[in-house]
Amino acid sequence: MTTRREVLQGLIVSIGGATALTACGGVANVLSTRPGSAARFYTSEEYALVTRISDLIIPRTETPGAVDANVPGYMDGLMTDWANNKTKNAHRTALRQIKVELDQRAGGNFLDASDSAAEQSLVSFDAAAFAEDGDTSGYKRVKGYVSQSYFATEDGATEELKWVAFPGRWDPSVEI
Amino acid sequence: MADFDAIVVGSGMSGGMSAKELTERGLKVLVLERGPEIIPERDYVDNLAPWESPNLDNVAQDEIAERYPKQYGGVAYAIKESNKNFWVRDDEHPYEEAEGTSYDWLRGYHTGGRSIMWSRQVYRLSNLDFNANKTDGYGIDWPIRYEELEPWYEKVETFIGIAGSAEGLPQLPDSVFQPAFELTDAEKALKAKVETTFPERNVIAARVAHLTDATEEQQSLGRSNCQVRNRCHFGCSFKAYFSSLNATLPAAERTGNLTMVHNAIVSSIEYDAETNRVTGVRIVDAETNEKRLYTSKVIFLNASTIASAMILLQSKSVAFPTGLVNRSDQVGRNLMDHVSGAGAAGLISGFDNQKVFGRRPSGGIYIPRYANLNGQDKPYLRGFGFQGGSSPLGNAGGRIAGIGRGFKEAHKNPGPWRVNIGAFGEQLPNPENRVTLHSSKRDRWGNPLALFHVTYSDNEHTMLEEASKDAVAMLEAAGCTDITANDVSLTKPGNRIHEMGSARMGHDPANSVLNSWCQAHDVPNLFITDGSFMTSAACQNPSLTYMAFSARAAHYAADLIADGTL
Numbered sequence: 001m002t003t004r005r006e007v008l009q010g011l012i013v014s015i016g017g018a019t020a021l022t023a024c025g026g027v028a029n030v031l032s033t034r035p036g037s038a039a040r041f042y043t044s045e046e047y048a049l050v051t052r053i054s055d056l057i058i059p060r061t062e063t064p065g066a067v068d069a070n071v072p073g074y075m076d077g078l079m080t081d082w083a084n085n086k087t088k089n090a091h092r093t094a095l096r097q098i099k100v101e102l103d104q105r106a107g108g109n110f111l112d113a114s115d116s117a118a119e120q121s122l123v124s125f126d127a128a129a130f131a132e133d134g135d136t137s138g139y140k141r142v143k144g145y146v147s148q149s150y151f152a153t154e155d156g157a158t159e160e161l162k163w164v165a166f167p168g169r170w171d172p173s174v175e176i
Numbered sequence: 177m178a179d180f181d182a183i184v185v186g187s188g189m190s191g192g193m194s195a196k197e198l199t200e201r202g203l204k205v206l207v208l209e210r211g212p213e214i215i216p217e218r219d220y221v222d223n224l225a226p227w228e229s230p231n232l233d234n235v236a237q238d239e240i241a242e243r244y245p246k247q248y249g250g251v252a253y254a255i256k257e258s259n260k261n262f263w264v265r266d267d268e269h270p271y272e273e274a275e276g277t278s279y280d281w282l283r284g285y286h287t288g289g290r291s292i293m294w295s296r297q298v299y300r301l302s303n304l305d306f307n308a309n310k311t312d313g314y315g316i317d318w319p320i321r322y323e324e325l326e327p328w329y330e331k332v333e334t335f336i337g338i339a340g341s342a343e344g345l346p347q348l349p350d351s352v353f354q355p356a357f358e359l360t361d362a363e364k365a366l367k368a369k370v371e372t373t374f375p376e377r378n379v380i381a382a383r384v385a386h387l388t389d390a391t392e393e394q395q396s397l398g399r400s401n402c403q404v405r406n407r408c409h410f411g412c413s414f415k416a417y418f419s420s421l422n423a424t425l426p427a428a429e430r431t432g433n434l435t436m437v438h439n440a441i442v443s444s445i446e447y448d449a450e451t452n453r454v455t456g457v458r459i460v461d462a463e464t465n466e467k468r469l470y471t472s473k474v475i476f477l478n479a480s481t482i483a484s485a486m487i488l489l490q491s492k493s494v495a496f497p498t499g500l501v502n503r504s505d506q507v508g509r510n511l512m513d514h515v516s517g518a519g520a521a522g523l524i525s526g527f528d529n530q531k532v533f534g535r536r537p538s539g540g541i542y543i544p545r546y547a548n549l550n551g552q553d554k555p556y557l558r559g560f561g562f563q564g565g566s567s568p569l570g571n572a573g574g575r576i577a578g579i580g581r582g583f584k585e586a587h588k589n590p591g592p593w594r595v596n597i598g599a600f601g602e603q604l605p606n607p608e609n610r611v612t613l614h615s616s617k618r619d620r621w622g623n624p625l626a627l628f629h630v631t632y633s634d635n636e637h638t639m640l641e642e643a644s645k646d647a648v649a650m651l652e653a654a655g656c657t658d659i660t661a662n663d664v665s666l667t668k669p670g671n672r673i674h675e676m677g678s679a680r681m682g683h684d685p686a687n688s689v690l691n692s693w694c695q696a697h698d699v700p701n702l703f704i705t706d707g708s709f710m711t712s713a714a715c716q717n718p719s720l721t722y723m724a725f726s727a728r729a730a731h732y733a734a735d736l737i738a739d740g741t742l
Binding site: 056057058059061065077078081082083084086087119122123126127129130140144147148149151152153154157160161162163165166167168169170171172173174175176 | 223225226227229230231232234235236237238241357358359360361363403404405529530531532533534535536575576577578579580581583584585587588589590
């Protein structure tokens with residue numbers, strides 16, 4: 001398996017940000033400073049944010065993570081090709097609010113935070129969003145896009161979920 | 177000399193069966209389909225993996241608003257980017273609703289019609305249903321009883337293949353079954369509790385038109401057992417679920433007696449007053465606008481309940497100034513559907529250490545009608561059945577808290593088990609519920625638009641309110657928690673896609689269009705065997721009944737041709 005940095009580098013190349021490769025010292029930093037993003041919908045900062053939180057929500061474990069599976073690219077396509085203007089605007093607004101919340105928790109630019117600080121910020125924010133009436137930013141929907149996109153990719157479906165194309169039989173009672 | 181022995185208008189659920197039976201009797205049959213040809217090997221998309229369909233296989237939101245507002249609004253669960261071509265575009269196929277009413281006319285125009293998009297639940301009617309109108313006085317009496325139809329149910333079921341379990345219920349006669357999809361343990365627990373608490377109620381396996389033990393005949397048509405993928409709305413390369421495209425049309429084709437013409441939109445039926453016979457069908461080609469006439473000895477209308485009524489209404493003559501075989505003024509009236517919008521869902525505990533293997537198609541359980549079985553004992557007439565099931569809720573979609581490894585791996589856990597049941601109720605026949613031809617608006621082929629005027633009666637509202645309470649009571653009896661039952665909100669007429677009644681059968685030509693053979697009272701060589709003939713709606717999914725009547729009518733017509741009557 002390629003390393004996460006290699007995947008991120010590949011992603012950056014694929015979206016036309018080759019000049020940013022020299023800045024691959026820190027994942028968050030690279031993405032937050034990536035110039036000339038070729039994402040079709042996201043601004044470079046939005047793309048960096050989506051990439052960072054996707055990676056934290058579904059990290060690489062023994063199986064590929066959200067970034068390995070190109071979830072940010074998937075979501076960029078979703079917003080470009082599927083969403084109407086209302087959905088696009090709502091998504092941008094949500095990302096803006098999420099960024100504000102995460103910046104506050106990180107005590108600065110979330111995208112520049114260390115891995116552990118970024119993770120702690122999102123853990124805290126996620127918990128608040130899942131408290132009753134706590135999701136004022138639209139975070140849950142963004143998280144839904146991340147997880148739905150991930151499990152719709154070949155990596156997510158086959159490596160993580162062990163999705164079977166042709167079950168061939170019905171067993172209504174399988175002990176876990 | 178007629179071009180064909182028989183013309184069948186429509187290639188869907190009932191048209192396919194009409195064509196099969198007529199061709200197998202040796203008749204030369206022309207099937208006219210208004211839509212384009214679907215070739216399974218080319219057009220089914222059931223083998224696409226999730227990652228081969230971009231954007232979660234969602235249709236773009238702007239495209240939904242522009243092209244599919246009605247269709248998607250009615251069946252969002254079934255319309256995806258990869259299979260959207262199975263559904264009509266509303267901008268190309270508009271219709272009108274009378275002020276203050278609304279109607280979901282949900283459909284697809286192509287080989288096989290809606291039989292390739294249906295939900296595949298199949299249940300026989302019983303004498304409870306055939307006696308219903310006579311008993312309570314709504315509508316007119318059916319001119320037939322169950323015993324006359326039973327052998328035709330058997331014949332059709334043996335051919336199409338139904339997974340289900342024999343239960344011996346008088347209100348829901350058993351079919352010819354292949355093995356059922358076994359209930360989950362949670363469903364078995366629900367069944368035990370409900371049947372103990374409410375002895376008159378039964379929780380049984382859904383009866384579904386999927387092969388689970390394909391017969392030699394079915395295999396000879398290239399059909400094989402269900403692979404349990406739940407990809408039915410995308411077609412089925414295994415031809416495991418019944419559709420006319422998967423089964424009846426290939427059976428008709430192999431007789432050598434079938435001619436099929438696509439893109440043929442019927443504009444009217446020709447009638448000869450001298451002989452009192454219909455003689456042919458006028459069509460306009462959907463692609464070229466070319467107009468053609470096909471002639472035959474008999475005509476079977478299987479265009480669908482609404483389209484068949486419209487064709488009759490469009491076929492005016494001196495003898496039938498208000499539309500062919502419409503002396504009773506019943507063509508287009510008594511339009512019925514089933515009504516939903518009441519049900520309940522809840523969590524059921526005790527199964528957290530279980531999951532399922534396979535993706536069961538077509539639901540899990542059915543709770544047959546239990547209301548008013550032995551006389552009138554409810555505050556509403558007739559009754560309803562519940563469709564539903566219990567399966568792990570799953571965690572997909574970011575519904576759970578947390579990030580990182582824990583969140584990721586939680587998706588592999590089935591999560592809590594959820595039960596849901598939803599009512600399908602009987603709509604009473606009402607002559608004021610009708611489809612007519614719009615007085616001025618026409619489609620791009622010059623045919624009048626459909627104008628719907630359908631509303632529910634108090635009975636449907638009362639029934640669904642009671643169904644909602646019953647649903648909650650059953651889930652409570654099963655020990656469910658977190659039970660939710662949304663406010664009862666009746667589905668739009670048409671939304672269940674069980675249109676019926678627009679050319680009802682009856683004893684008396686003065687108040688009905690067809691006799692018990694689905695043969696027009698007024699014109700003996702015209703048969704209508706789609707949902708139009710239904711004199712009442714019952715509460716069971718009706719496709720099986722359409723097919724049984726189609727087979728019966730086809731053999732009757734073949735007999736009449738053989739003995740020189742037609």
